Amino acid sequence: MLLCSPTLATGPKPDAVLKNRNIEARVLLDDTIRADAVLTADCLTEARKWLDKSAAEAAATRKTDPVLFRDGAWEFERNYAIRSVVGDRYISIVRSDYTDTHGAHPNSDVDTILWDRTESKRISIRPFFIETADNGPTMKAMLKAVIASLTIEKKKRDVADTSDEWIKNLKPSLLKIGAVTLAPSTEIGKSPGLTFHYPPYAVGPYAEGAYVAFVPWETLKSYLTPEGLRIIGGARPKGDADEQ
Template identity: 55%
Template sequence: MTMNGAMISLTSTSAKSLIRRALFGGLVALACVNGSLAAEPNPDFTVKTKYIDASITLDGTIRANAPLADNLLAEGKRWIEKNRVEAAKEFKTAPELFRDGRAWVFERGYSQTAKAGERYVSIVRIDYVYTGGAHPNTFIDTILWDDEAKKQISVRPFFKETADNGPTLKALRAAAIAAVQAEKKERGIDDSGTIDWYKGVEPTLLKVGAVSLAPSTIADKSAGLKFHYSPYAVGPYAEGPYTVFVPWETFKAYLSPQGLAIFAGNQPSGAKLGRQ
């Protein structure tokens, strides 16, 4: 996780707040459709020692859903504990990494972005990690929660088949890459370089991109899928993250009856989140 380059101290309040504002800004953008964040939330869990400064933040909509909040908070705590153990080990063996009171920073935020079928809750998780280097790292992932079963689930039941390199995943990969390329063109980015940035986007459920349900103009439906890519995933770090939208009609032919029941409508005006 450590990047090569000039060391940046995060011991000052201003430096830490920059990351917190960046995290909050991403969550605000992701949650702006359903208005789940009205003000910057305080962390729901924090750990602060000589070698680690970590926090977990849930948005207001998630906090109001006790089973979901408990599940995500437990997941976040496990993540912090794993990194705390690693930081403690490095603090003993390589104290120079923590000179001048510098601590490793781990901040995780969860934001609910859509709900469909009266039970499927889509969540975007953003991690900001700084363990020394030229800049913090950003990691974006998604979670699908079943409010009825009270557990995290996969999008597999929404499709007739989701085999690796199968027709569904090939179609989703092609649509996601096309959407990223369109977003790059809109940003004025030349995508004709020699590096194949899309090599890592594979036609498998785990590598096609972090997928979330997109909100819809029709209540309790999803207008399609959003694919979330962290910095470096589909372009150089300077381009930042990408969130692109694929309308449900694009993959309608691959949907199972369960999927057909939750997809309908269009993406609401102003819901486009190409940059987070």
């Protein structure tokens, strides 16, 4: 689990920076993103809104509770990293946020972006499924597979509490099941399934850290469109499975 961000002090040159007495914030894109001008512009447009929002919130907090800045400016960092490129078209990006407001511990968050290189826009995973209605058969099957994967991951970490309490916020809905990416594959240009990314607190206490749930396409094969079937291939690399 990432508890500190060394790039705040050292590391690559940021792609966007905002620094004042309240916050020191930066945004970093990986090299593959930088090589795509349209994708870079899209990420930076979003990131600059995040920088401005973070600065405004910090400024408002200083007015009401200046003691929270007794140790200096708050630190923020956002990283955009390519996770997979599938079919030379679909680019999965993990967006990781780090925040240190000088509380008990720094905080981290994660979200994902699925970019359609052909259409030059963000999309969801809907094109890969026949239907994705809330509480529909696809989403129910997907949620069941996500919970099964998370249960396995918790057992690997010797987590004693495997009650339903930690999954109560997960719902059979694209907007409430978790941030999703197309998993990387041992076969170039293909994907073996979906990975769902959860920051600390999302599916367990902070001490458990972040989780990644893997759902193989085979589990969802009967729900896939021809495009979904087209991108299936290979297996999840061992290194990817071990990253947790």
